Amino acid sequence: MTLANLTPAHPEPPPLALPHPLALGRAGLSGFPSPAQDYEGRTLDLNERLVKRPSSTFFMSVTGDSMERLGIHEGDLLLVDRSLEPRPGHILVALVEGEITVKRYELRGKVPCLCSGNPRYAPIPLVDIECQVWGVVRAVIHEYPV
Amino acid sequence: MSMIGLIDCNSFYVSCERVFKPRLCGFPVGVMSNNDGCVISLSDELKAFGIKLGAPAFKLQPLVRSGQIHLLSSNYELYGDMSQRVQAVLEEFSPAVEPYSIDEMFVRFDGFAHEALLEHARQLRQKVRQFTGIPVCVGVAPTRTLAKLANRAAKKLPVYQGVCILHAGSAETRHLLQNTALGDVWGVGRRLVERLALMGIKSAWELAQANPKEIRRHFSITLERTAQELRGVPCIEMSDLDEARRHIMTSRSFGKLTDNLDEIREAIRQYGQRSAERLRRQNGLAKAVLVFLKTNPHRQDLLPHSPSLVLELPRPTADSREILHAAGNALERIYRKGHLYQKGGVMLLDLIDADRQQLSLLDTPQSDAERQRSQKLMDVMDDLNRKMGRDTVKLGMPTPGAAWHLRCAHHSDRSTTRWDELPKARAL
Numbered sequence: 001m002t003l004a005n006l007t008p009a010h011p012e013p014p015p016l017a018l019p020h021p022l023a024l025g026r027a028g029l030s031g032f033p034s035p036a037q038d039y040e041g042r043t044l045d046l047n048e049r050l051v052k053r054p055s056s057t058f059f060m061s062v063t064g065d066s067m068e069r070l071g072i073h074e075g076d077l078l079l080v081d082r083s084l085e086p087r088p089g090h091i092l093v094a095l096v097e098g099e100i101t102v103k104r105y106e107l108r109g110k111v112p113c114l115c116s117g118n119p120r121y122a123p124i125p126l127v128d129i130e131c132q133v134w135g136v137v138r139a140v141i142h143e144y145p146v
Numbered sequence: 147m148s149m150i151g152l153i154d155c156n157s158f159y160v161s162c163e164r165v166f167k168p169r170l171c172g173f174p175v176g177v178m179s180n181n182d183g184c185v186i187s188l189s190d191e192l193k194a195f196g197i198k199l200g201a202p203a204f205k206l207q208p209l210v211r212s213g214q215i216h217l218l219s220s221n222y223e224l225y226g227d228m229s230q231r232v233q234a235v236l237e238e239f240s241p242a243v244e245p246y247s248i249d250e251m252f253v254r255f256d257g258f259a260h261e262a263l264l265e266h267a268r269q270l271r272q273k274v275r276q277f278t279g280i281p282v283c284v285g286v287a288p289t290r291t292l293a294k295l296a297n298r299a300a301k302k303l304p305v306y307q308g309v310c311i312l313h314a315g316s317a318e319t320r321h322l323l324q325n326t327a328l329g330d331v332w333g334v335g336r337r338l339v340e341r342l343a344l345m346g347i348k349s350a351w352e353l354a355q356a357n358p359k360e361i362r363r364h365f366s367i368t369l370e371r372t373a374q375e376l377r378g379v380p381c382i383e384m385s386d387l388d389e390a391r392r393h394i395m396t397s398r399s400f401g402k403l404t405d406n407l408d409e410i411r412e413a414i415r416q417y418g419q420r421s422a423e424r425l426r427r428q429n430g431l432a433k434a435v436l437v438f439l440k441t442n443p444h445r446q447d448l449l450p451h452s453p454s455l456v457l458e459l460p461r462p463t464a465d466s467r468e469i470l471h472a473a474g475n476a477l478e479r480i481y482r483k484g485h486l487y488q489k490g491g492v493m494l495l496d497l498i499d500a501d502r503q504q505l506s507l508l509d510t511p512q513s514d515a516e517r518q519r520s521q522k523l524m525d526v527m528d529d530l531n532r533k534m535g536r537d538t539v540k541l542g543m544p545t546p547g548a549a550w551h552l553r554c555a556h557h558s559d560r561s562t563t564r565w566d567e568l569p570k571a572r573a574l
Contacts, residue, residue: 054234055278056276056277058562059568060568060569060570060571061568061570063570063574064574065573066573066574072573078571082276082277082278096572098168099168100168100569100572101571101574102571117573134279
């Protein structure tokens, strides 16, 4: 056992139904492969769909209501990917006055701004994009009480 | 040209905290060891206060109270996850990555021209920073020992901007070696520094120039290799490093199937104690503890559950108290009620030689006084147990949720591994 095998301390690793590799061609001697073989063992996995790059993907939860008009509610789960380059129209997690804040990246005229979904909050001009952007929100998960 | 890069995370624990607490950026921040004993990771701003690695936390309380500095309890779950992420990013952009410690990784850079190599190393540094938020420095050289030095230069000398490439025999390399104290060379511990000084060898350059045969005769083949590596001749492979990483395992059957946590805890405590004794006998230090439990595989009528967990120790140690503490924590987290366990064990991992412990390398040292105290206590304990019979002196186990937890009062959220501790994004 070396440090190479050190895994992060996960007492109960989250059960991830990782996509199974296609098990092509069985032993080869037993004749034609079954046409169903390609479809064996596949499951739909939300991680596969939403987490494109695990190393740069972080989850956050939302507090506050300023983004409701953009479909982001208090308590929602944000999937934030730090590897994406921010483009206007993206929902961003950005640092505003040192706080982690969720905003929409917009161009107002030619000035790049961080805007919220609520007119009560004035747009904040983006001065230093490197410093201010924490990551790009790739998806929002809203769970309903059931 | 075959080159090896060492990627080293800057003030790793502090940097992990800052990713999720951006307010801490630019502020003097330190992370404390388990039990909030001493400071084991410092931001540059904290170093500028004159505070050193290993400073006892209680002495800094006045600065904390007056709001001048900020100290946090350690959050290994977070650091472990961030370390994996850094490694994953490196793997995405390089063919061979070998993790060396929680915050250091070796990367192969083969077949680059110098300019392309520099560009690649800069890219790598930028990608890690962007994807994970962790700032790193990159040192590249023909050997691991030189890569380590290059990394140190990249970190300390602003002119390198975080990336330093050293070629064997270049004037730059020579200059750096001449200005490097022996104690800052990878694998040269305090005792060696003293003995080498007697031979008139004081700088890394002098060691590189020394006659290899003499070095081997007076010291060891290990030091000869270090000297060769300083000249740019690769001698140390990852497998050599593995050699020093034997492990010590104590595992037994519980004697009956049990789901009683108290009984299991008692057993794990004993196994841990036994392993720690063996570790001290071979004068080693462990960097991590693995605890495992097994149900009876032949009883198909019972639910199988065979969990295991590795916890990194806050610093390399042979102190039973620290080892048992980690083992206890690991057990609490893998144990699941309702399973009948048959067997369990404690393995000490990632062992290093106590004499070769090099503080600058290991990042999380014990102060000298503390180390001596701990060693004395352990010596007395081992002595009594040897003379008066096993388990004459035993260590109690800290009760979960008791004093220890209270003393980790400044524990930050496990932002990447717990649903209920996710960072909050404000929509305000």
